Amino acid sequence: xxxxxxxxxxxxxxxxxxxxxxxxxxxxxxxxxxxxxxxxxxxxxxxxxxxxxxxxxxxxxxxxxxxxxxxxxxxxxxxxxxxxxxxxxxxxxxxxxxxxxxxxxxxxxxxxxxxxxxxxxxxxxxxxxxxxxxx
Amino acid sequence: xxxxxxxxxxxxxxxxxxxxxxxxxxxxxxxxxxxxxxxxxxxxxxxxxxxxxxxxxxxxxxxxxxxxxxxxxxxxxxxxxxxxxxxxxxxxxxxxxxxxxxxxxxxxxxxxxxxxxxxxxxxxxxxxxxxxxxx
Amino acid sequence: xxxxxxxxxxxxxxxxxxxxxxxxxxxxxxxxxxxxxxxxxxxxxxxxxxxxxxxxxxxxxxxxxxxxxxxxxxxxxxxxxxxxxxxxxxxxxxxxxxxxxxxxxxxxxxxxxxxxxxxxxxxxxxxxxxxxxxx
Amino acid sequence: xxxxxxxxxxxxxxxxxxxxxxxxxxxxxxxxxxxxxxxxxxxxxxxxxxxxxxxxxxxxxxxxxxxxxxxxxxxxxxxxxxxxxxxxxxxxxxxxxxxxxxxxxxxxxxxxxxxxxxxxxxxxxxxxxxxxxxx
Numbered sequence: 271x272x273x274x275x276x277x278x279x280x281x282x283x284x285x286x287x288x289x290x291x292x293x294x295x296x297x298x299x300x301x302x303x304x305x306x307x308x309x310x311x312x313x314x315x316x317x318x319x320x321x322x323x324x325x326x327x328x329x330x331x332x333x334x335x336x337x338x339x340x341x342x343x344x345x346x347x348x349x350x351x352x353x354x355x356x357x358x359x360x361x362x363x364x365x366x367x368x369x370x371x372x373x374x375x376x377x378x379x380x381x382x383x384x385x386x387x388x389x390x391x392x393x394x395x396x397x398x399x400x401x402x403x404x405x
Numbered sequence: 406x407x408x409x410x411x412x413x414x415x416x417x418x419x420x421x422x423x424x425x426x427x428x429x430x431x432x433x434x435x436x437x438x439x440x441x442x443x444x445x446x447x448x449x450x451x452x453x454x455x456x457x458x459x460x461x462x463x464x465x466x467x468x469x470x471x472x473x474x475x476x477x478x479x480x481x482x483x484x485x486x487x488x489x490x491x492x493x494x495x496x497x498x499x500x501x502x503x504x505x506x507x508x509x510x511x512x513x514x515x516x517x518x519x520x521x522x523x524x525x526x527x528x529x530x531x532x533x534x535x536x537x538x539x540x
Numbered sequence: 541x542x543x544x545x546x547x548x549x550x551x552x553x554x555x556x557x558x559x560x561x562x563x564x565x566x567x568x569x570x571x572x573x574x575x576x577x578x579x580x581x582x583x584x585x586x587x588x589x590x591x592x593x594x595x596x597x598x599x600x601x602x603x604x605x606x607x608x609x610x611x612x613x614x615x616x617x618x619x620x621x622x623x624x625x626x627x628x629x630x631x632x633x634x635x636x637x638x639x640x641x642x643x644x645x646x647x648x649x650x651x652x653x654x655x656x657x658x659x660x661x662x663x664x665x666x667x668x669x670x671x672x673x674x675x
Numbered sequence: 676x677x678x679x680x681x682x683x684x685x686x687x688x689x690x691x692x693x694x695x696x697x698x699x700x701x702x703x704x705x706x707x708x709x710x711x712x713x714x715x716x717x718x719x720x721x722x723x724x725x726x727x728x729x730x731x732x733x734x735x736x737x738x739x740x741x742x743x744x745x746x747x748x749x750x751x752x753x754x755x756x757x758x759x760x761x762x763x764x765x766x767x768x769x770x771x772x773x774x775x776x777x778x779x780x781x782x783x784x785x786x787x788x789x790x791x792x793x794x795x796x797x798x799x800x801x802x803x804x805x806x807x808x809x810x
Contacts, residue, residue, distance in 0.1 A: 285448045286455035289424070313420045320421035321483050322461035329456055348456050349647060350671055352487035352622065352757050354784050354804065356777045371802060372761045376646060376673065377619060379759050379802075397776060397784075399759065399804055401620055401671055403646065484782060485806055487622050487757065489649050489669065491642045506667060507626045511781060511808065512754060514624050514667075532641060532649075534624065534669055536755055536806055538781065555718045556725035559694070583690045590691035591734055591753050596727035618726050622757035 273297055276342065277334050284330070292327050294334075300370040302334040307363045308386070319359035319395075324366070324384045328353060328398040331368030332380035336402040339373040344404040346378070351400030359395040361388030371399070378402045408432055411477065412469050419465070427462050429469075435505040437469040442498045443521070454494035454530075459501070459519045463488060463533040466503030467515035471537040474508040479539040481513070486535030494530040496523030506534070513537045543567055546612065547604050554600070562597050564604075570640040572604040577633045578656070589629035589656065589665075594636070598623060598652040598668040601638030606648035606672040609640055614674040616648065621670030629665040631658030641669070648672045678702055681747065682739050689735070697732050699739075705775040707739040712768045713791070724764035724800075729771070729789045733758060733803040736773030737785035741807040744778040749809040751783065756805030764800040766793030776804070783807045 274297040281287060281294045287304075290312065295303040304327045306312075308319040329351050337346045365385050372379040384396035409432040416422060416429045422439075425447065430438040439462045441447075449455040464486050472481045500520050507514040519531035544567040551557060551564045557574075560582065565573040574597045576582075578589040599621050607616045635655050642649040654666035679702040686692060686699045692709075695717065700708040709732045711717075713724040734756050741751045770790050777784040789801035 280450045283448075283450040284455065285446045286457055289446045290457075311420045311424045313418075315415045315418040316480065316482075320419065320461070321464055321486070322421055322425075322457050325460045325464075326455070326457035329460075345451065347451075348490055350487060350489045350620065350649075351456070352485060352804065354485045354776070354806075355483055356784060371759070372799070379620075379761060394777070397804065399757065399802065401759075485755065485784075487669065489641070489671075491649060506624070507664070514626060514755075529642070532669065534622065534667065536624075550720045553718075553720040554725065555716045556727055559716045560727075581690045581694045583688075585685045585688040586750065586752075590689065590731070591756070592691055592695075592727050592731035595730045595734075596725070599726055599730075615721065617721075618760055620757060620759045621726070622755060624755045625753055 273338055277337060286326065287330065290323060290326055297338065299338050300335055302331050302338065302368045303365065304331045305363055305365040308361060319364055321355055324359055324364055324396040325353050327364060327366040328382040328384045328396055331366035332382040332398055332400060333402050335368035335370050336378035336380050339370055339378060340404045346402045347405055349401040349403050351398055354397045356397060357393050357395050359386040361386040363387050364395065408473055412472060421461065422465065425458060425461055432473065434473050435470055437466050437503045438500065439466045440498055440500040443496060454499055456490055459494055459499055459531040460488050462499060462501040463517040463519045463531055466501035467517040467533055467535060468537050470503035470505050471513035471515050474505055474513060475539045481537045482540055484536040484538050486533055489532045491532060492528050492530050494521040496521040498522050499530065543608055547607055556596065557600065560593060560596055567608065569608050570605055572601050572608065572638045573635065574601045575633055575635040578631060589634055591625055594629055594634055594654045594666040595623050597634060597636040598654045598666055601636035602650035602652040602668055602670055603672050605638035605640050606650050609643040609648060610674045616672045617675055619671040619673050621668055624667045626667060627663050627665050629656040631656040633657050634665065678743055682742055691731065692735065695728060695731055702743065704743050705740055707736050707743065707773045708770065709736045710768055710770040713766060724769055726760055729764055729769055729801040730758050732769060732771040733787040733789045733801055736771035737787040737803055737805060738807050740773035740775050741783035741785050744775055744783060745809045751807045752810055754806040754808050756803055759802045761802060762798050762800050764791040766791040768792050769800065
């Protein structure tokens with residue numbers, strides 16, 4: 271199974287991704303992009319995208335980046351993830367670009383940048399770094 | 406406005422909480438509890454509760470704990486949050502218990518423990534620690 | 541080899557611990573305590589104990605806590621560690637109390653609290669949470 | 676006072692930096708480099724550079740990067756810092772390159788990469804991300 275097919279299959283099994291309207295945009299070795307519209311039902315109390323939306327697509331983009339460097343019979347689970355919320359996430363949609371910082375057999379260290387897109391302009395909304403485990 | 410009324414009002418404005426089915430369970434000075442059913446549309450690819458659900462209610466429980474020690478004219482925003490996923494989140498629901506680690510005028514350091522409840526038995530599913538800012 | 545002997549032997553091989561004047565105070569299953577005097581040559585620019593001192597003994601206390609739950613032929617290495625600096629570390633010495641949050645064959649999740657001791661009174665100076673790996 | 680003079684003065688007051696043999700290599704707006712020899716008295720139990728050395732110079736490089744974007748009458752203190760240890764720190768010296776991720780009046784979000792240098796070749800040994808506060 272090719273890389274993108276494998277990741278699309280796993281992504282399709284994450285019902286949370288459908289609930290949040292997240293879409294897998296691109297897959298390359300060590301780098302996966304996911305985006306989601308900032309729907310009115312995904313806000314926090316001030317009317318911006320909820321941190322959990324940035325976390326959800328950032329964590330998934332980072333985790334699937336790890337999966338691209340992991341043997342085919344494995345899944346990836348997140349062990350820990352830190353998110354810095356850098357700016358209010360205002361706009362039409364969020365886009366998360368994940369990447370592998372350090373591949374490994376036991377642990378894959380990953381990162382993701384999340385941007386809020388408004389009128390075609392990107393604002394750096396969040397930075398994630400974390401530890402994923404091939405299982 | 407009393408503490409619980411104020412926090413319920415803010416919680417009610419977070420549309421993401423409704424989308425995820427999260428409920429505010431209790432409010433005490435420095436300690437807030439939030440729970441959510443592990444609905445089938447909130448899963449990750451292996452059929453457990455998605456990490457983003459644990460993050461969403463853990464971050465909110467921690468953040469509202471901070472709000473209980475913050476002047477009434479302020480809101481709380483999360484600056485950064487780290488989540489350790491300790492065990493697969495299997496069961497009927499997740500329960501997040503937030504607390505204040507260190508109050509402060511500029512920063513409030515917070516923590517939350519998230520438990521997965523199955524047949525009345527709790528498993529420690531996640532631990533969060535983070536930095537919130539009164540604004 | 542009993543637990544304490546084994547941990548004292550490993551601690552003795554960490555030349556950094558001697559350089560910083562750190563001492564292993566107690567070893568129990570899942571819990572290790574380390575302390576260090578706040579010597580004048582271990583300060584930051586404002587005259588408090590340097591964050592690196594709190595990190596050094598907090599990370600070691602957490603890591604050796606993990607070693608207490610790890611098979612005898614393994615060492616523990618830290619994969620990631622987050623430290624919250626909660627209060628200026630002023631006083632005579634720092635004391636770090638490490639503990640295991642979640643044991644595991646592949647990963648051991650750990651935590652440590654660091655206190656600054658002044659005139660016999662403890663101030664909570666730092667909180668660490670991290671991921672260690674038996675190798 | 677120019678930027679470099681100001682940072683050299685603050686660095687000179689950090690007695691821990693002298694104890695660890697750390698040297699300020701370069702200062703530019705939003706970017707500071709610090710290095711330290713991996714002396715035999717700065718090792719962990721397996722003979723590599725101790726994580727606390729990578730933390731010490733990474734945290735300082737990140738913090739001084741924040742100072743370059745902060746008004747002259749302020750100091751910078753670290754509120755929280757996460758370090759990922761990516762590879763054994765083997766070699767002659769460590770070099771830490773700090774940078775500002777997000778400037779701000781209340782918080783400055785920072786990062787640092789730490790490299791171990793052996794025979795002129797750099798290995799990415801650690802990645803730090805954290806929150807600093809102008810005080």
